[in-house]
Amino acid sequence: MQAVEISHPGGPEVLRLVERPEPVPGPGELLIEVAASGVNRPDVLQRAGAYPPPPGASDLPGLEVAGRIVGGDAAALSAAGFRLGDRVCALTHGGGYAQRCVAPIGQCLPVPAGWSDIEAASLPETLFTVWINVFERARLQPGETLLVQGGASGIGVTAIQLAKAWGCNVIVTVGDDAKAHACRALGADHAINYKTQDFVVEVKRVTGGRGVDVILDMVAGSYLARELQCLADDGRLSIIAVQGGTKGELDAGAVLRRRLTVTGSTLRPRTTEYKTGIAAALRAKVWPLLEAGRFKPMIHKIFPAAQAAQAHALMESGQHVGKLVLSW
Incomplete structure (x- = not known):
């Protein structure tokens, strides 16, 4: 698969498009064919060497994605109400800047009705x-x-x-x-x-x-x-x-x-169990607002994934309103 990695700590120019092996989902995880990846301030900090990923997480940046489920723990998928091919957005531990990404099933939510993958990728982290x-x-x-x-x-x-x-x-x-x-x-x-x-x-x-x-x-x-x-x-x-x-x-x-x-608080170090509880609260209390049109997606700019460096430069400039998203 293609992925955007941090070649070494530094400015936006250290981000580079590379070939990586596809990740393999473990127990309680699913594999997402990524259509879009959200860009967030923690990604910028990780790139600069100031926010290392937690133990066991991918070294690739990217904490939120949207796309289709293409693999995972079948029993856990069924228990969560998901099937292969379903469109989801997910909060990840890392690895979101890639064509494939694994995420705990409990941190995945269905793409809201009427929302595109680009729009849905802007949701989880924020x-x-x-x-x-x-x-x-x-x-x-x-x-x-x-x-x-x-x-x-x-x-x-x-x-x-x-x-x-x-x-x-x-x-x-x-x-x-x-x-x-x-x-x-x-x-x-x-x-x-x-x-x-x-x-x-x-x-x-x-x-x-x-x-x-x-x-x-x-x-x-x-x-x-x-x-x-x-x-x-x-x-x-x-x-x-x-x-x-x-x-x-x-x-x-x-x-x-x-x-x-x-x-x-910071979100990334919290346990999967804690984040699963937050995902359940969002699905019950916020998802109806999204699907009723009471919350508008605010995408400032969409970048091809190969232009992740330009996305980071724009984020650091502060000259944006809303979210920046990478498209795969």
């Missing part, structure tokens, strides 16, 4: 991440207000749409006015250009001084102290990435007085 960190860990409730740092990212556009479907108010930060317009078109109530506006001042203004209930943060670093100022009493800060650095100042007194919660 949906799993948002569901875990916004709805489970941060406990966002209908009527509450969510602040998304980086509203135009793949995570951001997913968080906007799910939070609005839950009956929440959404504020986002973005880097330019075009991204602000795109986020508002998806349902964001307010979009703050962090390059020209102080997001703390703006959050206080649009919430009447109250602050927000939940913040989904991909920056950390120097943002942490400012984000506590944005939280309402009993607010929750959920950190999913550290693009601004791993260290920052927190006012512990404010955490105590205002009953604030600071949490965070």
Whole structure:
């Protein structure tokens, strides 16, 4: 099969198209003929040598794919309600940048009715991440207000749409006015250009001084102290990435007085059993929204798989709104 491998840690140019043996599914796994692979920030970090795959995972990048089932544990397939030839999208442990990929059956979901493989490949990584960190860990409730740092990212556009479907108010930060317009078109109530506006001042203004209930943060670093100022009493800060650095100042007194919660998580190291539970929750609570048209696929650009380096360069530039996808 063809695959995109990381020849050595470095910039986008280290990605190269190669021939690799097809993977063999083990117990509880299925083999997918990949039509499309999602591109995500963890892929970029892995390519740079900063996010190694967990033990036993493929060294190939790629954490989400969509395509057809072409092999796997027959009994487990039947028990999960799948058959050979079914179209699925899957969260993988790695190996998604390839024409064939194995995935635990419990981390696979049917391609939503009416969705293409390209669109479906944009779903697993962002949906799993948002569901875990916004709805489970941060406990966002209908009527509450969510602040998304980086509203135009793949995570951001997913968080906007799910939070609005839950009956929440959404504020986002973005880097330019075009991204602000795109986020508002998806349902964001307010979009703050962090390059020209102080997001703390703006959050206080649009919430009447109250602050927000939940913040989904991909920056950390120097943002942490400012984000506590944005939280309402009993607010929750959920950190999913550290693009601004791993260290920052927190006012512990404010955490105590205002009953604030600071949490965070990474998805890749979690167990298959845990991810299987998340997949079941998504199928029950989110898939009906997708199939009812209440969630729009946001694909910024589709690249031939051989142009994975260009996809990574675009992701690192930040000049995209929504997801980047590789087509096989």
